Structures are given as structure tokens and as C-alpha cells.
Amino acid sequence: MSDRLWWKHGVVYQIYPRSFMDGNGDGVGDLAGIRARLDHLAWLGIDAIWLSPIFPSPMADFGYDVSDYCDIDPVFGQLAEFDALLAEAHARGIRVMIDWVPNHTSDQHAWFRESRADRTNPKRNWYVWRDHKADGELPNNWVAMFGGPAWHPDPATGQLYLRSFLVEQPDLNWRNPEVERAMHGVLRFWLDRGVDGFRIDVIHRIAKDPAMRDNPPSERPGPGWGGQLHVYDENHLDIHDFLRRIRAVLDEYDERAAVGEVGLAPAQVASYLGRGDELHLAFNFAFLLEPWDCEAFGRELALFDASVPPESWPDIVFSNHDIPRHATRWDHPQLGEARARAAAVILLAARGTPFLYFGEELGMRNGEVPPERRRDPLAWTLHPNASRDGERTPMQWSASAGAGFTHGDPWLPLAADWLTRNVEAQRADRTSILWLYRDLLALRRRTPALERGSFRLVPAPGGVLAWERRHDRSRALVAVNFGDAAQSPGLPAAAVRDGVWTRAGEPLPSDAAQLALGPCEAAVLAVDV
Numbered sequence: 001m002s003d004r005l006w007w008k009h010g011v012v013y014q015i016y017p018r019s020f021m022d023g024n025g026d027g028v029g030d031l032a033g034i035r036a037r038l039d040h041l042a043w044l045g046i047d048a049i050w051l052s053p054i055f056p057s058p059m060a061d062f063g064y065d066v067s068d069y070c071d072i073d074p075v076f077g078q079l080a081e082f083d084a085l086l087a088e089a090h091a092r093g094i095r096v097m098i099d100w101v102p103n104h105t106s107d108q109h110a111w112f113r114e115s116r117a118d119r120t121n122p123k124r125n126w127y128v129w130r131d132h133k134a135d136g137e138l139p140n141n142w143v144a145m146f147g148g149p150a151w152h153p154d155p156a157t158g159q160l161y162l163r164s165f166l167v168e169q170p171d172l173n174w175r176n177p178e179v180e181r182a183m184h185g186v187l188r189f190w191l192d193r194g195v196d197g198f199r200i201d202v203i204h205r206i207a208k209d210p211a212m213r214d215n216p217p218s219e220r221p222g223p224g225w226g227g228q229l230h231v232y233d234e235n236h237l238d239i240h241d242f243l244r245r246i247r248a249v250l251d252e253y254d255e256r257a258a259v260g261e262v263g264l265a266p267a268q269v270a271s272y273l274g275r276g277d278e279l280h281l282a283f284n285f286a287f288l289l290e291p292w293d294c295e296a297f298g299r300e301l302a303l304f305d306a307s308v309p310p311e312s313w314p315d316i317v318f319s320n321h322d323i324p325r326h327a328t329r330w331d332h333p334q335l336g337e338a339r340a341r342a343a344a345v346i347l348l349a350a351r352g353t354p355f356l357y358f359g360e361e362l363g364m365r366n367g368e369v370p371p372e373r374r375r376d377p378l379a380w381t382l383h384p385n386a387s388r389d390g391e392r393t394p395m396q397w398s399a400s401a402g403a404g405f406t407h408g409d410p411w412l413p414l415a416a417d418w419l420t421r422n423v424e425a426q427r428a429d430r431t432s433i434l435w436l437y438r439d440l441l442a443l444r445r446r447t448p449a450l451e452r453g454s455f456r457l458v459p460a461p462g463g464v465l466a467w468e469r470r471h472d473r474s475r476a477l478v479a480v481n482f483g484d485a486a487q488s489p490g491l492p493a494a495a496v497r498d499g500v501w502t503r504a505g506e507p508l509p510s511d512a513a514q515l516a517l518g519p520c521e522a523a524v525l526a527v528d529v
């Protein structure tokens with residue numbers, strides 16, 4: 001299909017580079033490692049990869065603190081290695097998105113070093129500096145998402161700088177046109193190299209209230225992030241102008257795309273798509289917060305579908321590097337595996353671009369990371385339980401030492417189940433969740449209704465979620481039994497031509513009306529119109 005757009009009709013796979021594959025035995029994943037594993041991704045059938053940050057960084061926030069936007073951190077490789085990865089991915093038909101972090105730099109970035117050098121430095125206004133109030137108080141009541149006040153004192157110049165996350169991550173001043181120009185230059189640097197697009201970090205924070213008013217208290221007032229309504233420190237309307245200009249840069253090139261991390265409610269998230277002239281995609285994070293619940297899933301699918309403007313396209317995310325893996329969040333003593341399989345059906349049969357987090361195709365759970373091995377700074381700036389290390393444990397490739405991830409000492413411990421839950425073991429088992437993902441990806445690609453069709457919930461008995469997808473003469477029916485008892489979804493009568501279900505090794509019914517699902521089973525049926 002010539003009008004197939006990779007970011008719209010394809011599936012994106014997120015790689016957390018530190019944890020995917022270590023090519024040089026230092027225990028940390030790298031670009032050479034990713035190159036060596038491209039065949040796994042090609043075999044799986046994804047269309048694009050997104051690499052979490054690979055740029056030079058002191059790693060205070062593991063790469064989300066960038067000290068040079070136009071190079072590669074030595075822990076991951078060099079630019080030549082990146083070019084080779086890009087070429088080899090493209091040779092397999094895999095697009096490459098990189099992570100662009102526009103809201104803040106590292107405090108070790110040359111721009112910030114200059115900015116903090118003295119009050120008259122030409123780069124002073126590249127960041128947000130303020131004086132204490134006359135009474136010695138902070139400029140306003142804003143707080144950092146990662147703990148503490150948003151204002152950090154800089155004794156050398158006697159002023160405070162704004163930071164939305166760690167102290168080591170000062171916020172850039174996007175209201176300074178020089179910053180905007182420089183950041184567009186960063187985009188062009190990578191676009192010229194051939195990257196296919198960007199995942200944009202916390203885009204809803206790049207512009208704040210110019211008057212810097214205090215945020216009002218939330219219903220649960222308190223000193224932390226949740227104690228305030230974030231009215232003035234994020235989501236300023238001017239962001240849409242910045243986004244239209246970012247989009248214009250991308251549109252100078254063919255078929256490039258941006259997906260934004262917008263940490264807001266679904267309708268606000270959808271507003272970042274503009275009229276097809278801002279982001280190409282904005283992450284739908286609704287499922288990161290929902291329990292395994294039929295009604296909640298139906299509501300969220302319908303809500304985002306309705307919120308996304310007609311010129312744009314939805315997407316769906318269950319896991320990423322910031323939140324416990326969904327197989328852990330939705331785990332269950334008996335039905336955990338079944339739920340993980342059903343989740344694969346939902347992710348790949350909903351309307352919108354699916355984003356898969358590495359290891360999701362194995363049903364990977366969070367790893368146990370004991371306190372002395374914790375690496376994520378949130379464990380000490382916020383709370384030991386806030387650590388995101390559990391969802392960042394290494395990819396499980398095989399049952400050999402280091403799980404096939406490294407010959408050295410892995411930077412985070414392997415999850416407990418690596419000996420049995422790994423790519424090698426699951427490839428040898430036709431009934432594994434890995435094969436289910438592969439079968440679903442292949443079905444999606446050969447079924448226009450699944451890749452690009454409309455979405456409509458269809459009536460189903462309690463505890464069953466069912467929907468229809470349609471595109472021209474292609475039609476698919478999807479049913480998911482969320483409950484712990486067998487159910488007949490009662491789908492409309494229609495001859496089944498093709499399909500995949502979570503019950504491995506058994507034929508599909510010949511008519512959709514006959515479909516019967518066991519506890520937490522799910523099916524996608526391509527049917528006659």
C-alpha cells in the first residue's frame with residue numbers, strides 16, 4: 001500500500017538503550033548492541049524504533065539530562081556507530097526515532113555553564129533566572145516534579161534558576177528566540193543525518209506563565225507536586241505556536257514524525273495535535289493509570305478516539321521506562337499471563353499507533369531491584385518506592401549468563417524469571433506470548449481495518465469489551481474477556497476469514513457469533529463485511 005505511513009499505520013518499539021543489548025561487555029546497553037539485535041525486531045514485525053536519549057550526558061537522569069544535543073554519549077558509541085545503526089535499520093525497513101529533550105538541558109551543557117558564569121553572559125537569558133523576592137522568599141510557589149522547590153539557588157551569581165525536574169536539569173527559556181533557533185538547529189542536525197522522527201520529552205512544559213503566578217492549591221494541598229493545580233507552570237497556550245514552528249521544521253523533510261509526551265488529561269493531550277499542524281502523535285497515557293477493568297478500558301478507548309481531531313491519529317501505550325510494566329501492574333496470581341496476552345490484543349487491535357516497550361513482547365515483568373542496587377535518582381529525591389529501576393531491568397535474550405544481554409555485570413539486576421522468560425525460549429515455543437505478538441503484528445499488517453480503520457464499541461455482556469474496526473471492504477471484530485469466568489461475547493454473525501486469538505494452537509470459530517472466550521482470553525477476527 002503506497003499510502004502507508006510508518007508513524008500512522010505502523011507500530012513503534014521503544015528501546016531503553018542502557019537495557020536492550022550490551023555490545024562491549026561493560027554491563028550497559030549500547031548502539032552496537034542494538035545493531036546486533038535488529039534481526040529480532042525485523043522478525044517481530046515492528047515498523048519503527050524509538051531510542052530513549054543516547055546523547056552525551058552526566059546521566060543524572062540517565063540521558064534525560066543532555067549535555068550535548070548533537071553527539072552520542074561514549075557509553076552508547078559514537079556518531080559513526082549511530083549512522084551504521086540507522087543504515088542497517090533502514091535496510092530492514094525499520095524507521096528510527098530519537099528522543100528530543102527540549103524543556104531542559106543538563107547543568108553540564110555548555111549553554112548552562114555559560115549562562116551561570118555571570119549575570120551579563122550572552123547565554124544568561126537562555127535559561128530562566130530570577131531574584132529572590134524582597135523578603136527573601138522564592139520567586140513563586142512552583143515545585144519540581146522530582147521533589148523540592150522549582151527554584152534552585154546559584155550562589156555564584158546570587159540568583160535562582162528554574163528546574164522542572166532534577167536540580168541537574170535547568171529549564172531552557174524558550175521565550176528567547178535564540179533558544180528556539182538553536183533547538184531547531186538540533187532537529188535539523190538529526191533530520192539531515194536521516195532520522196525519521198522524534199519522541200519529544202515533556203513538551204507541555206516548554207512554556208510557562210510569563211507572569212510566573214503562584215499555582216493554586218489542589219484538593220489535597222501539600223508541599224509536593226500533587227499539592228498544587230498546575231495552572232501556571234505548564235500547558236501555556238504559547239506552546240502551540242512553538243509546536244507549529246517545530247512541525248514546520250519537520251515538514252521541510254519527507255515523512256518525518258514527532259510524538260509528544262504530554263502529561264495532561266486526554267482532551268488536553270489531543271489539543272497538542274492542533275489541526276494536523278502540531279504533533280503527529282501525542283501519547284495516550286490513560287492506560288498507565290487504569291486498573292485491569294473492562295469499563296475503564298472501554299471508556300478510555302472511546303474517549304481518546306473522540307478527542308483526537310479528524311486530521312490527526314490516536315495512539316496507545318501500556319508501558320514505558322517511567323512506570324511499572326503493565327504485566328506487573330495488571331498481574332494476577334492465576335490470570336497474570338492470560339491478562340498479558342489479552343493486553344497484546346488490545347494494544348494491537350485498538351485504533352491508533354501502538355507503542356511497545358522493549359520486553360513487552362515477552363510479557364516481561366518489573367525486576368526486583370534491592371535498595372543497594374537502585375540507580376534511579378527518584379529513589380532518593382522522592383521516595384524509595386518511586387524508583388523506576390524495576391521497569392528498566394535488562395532485556396532477556398536467552399538463558400546464558402547475563403541473559404544474553406551482557407558478558408559483564410548488568411547495570412541493573414536481571415528480573416527473577418530471565419532463565420525461562422527470554423527470547424530464545426519463547427521463539428522455540430509456538431504457543432508463547434512472543435509468537436502471539438508476532439502473529440498479531442502480522443495480522444495487523446495484512447488487515448486494513450486494523451491498521452487504519454474506524455473504531456466503534458459494540459454491545460457485549462458485562463466484563464467483555466468488544467469493538468469493530470472498518471476500512472472500505474475490510475472489517476475486524478475484537479472481543480476481550482476481562483473476567484475470570486468463561487463468556488460468550490455475543491458478536492454479530494459474520495464469516496471469519498482470518499484472525500488471531502490468545503488461545504494458542506486452536507482453530508478460530510468459523511463464525512464470529514460462535515466465539516466463546518475463557519477467563520482473560522481475547523480474539524481479533526477479520527470478518528466478512
Ligand code: GLC
Nearest residue numbers: 061064165201202261321322
Ligand atoms: C520524561 C521522561 C523521564 C524523565 C523526565 C525528565 O518524563 O520520560 O524519564 O525523567 O521526562 O526529563
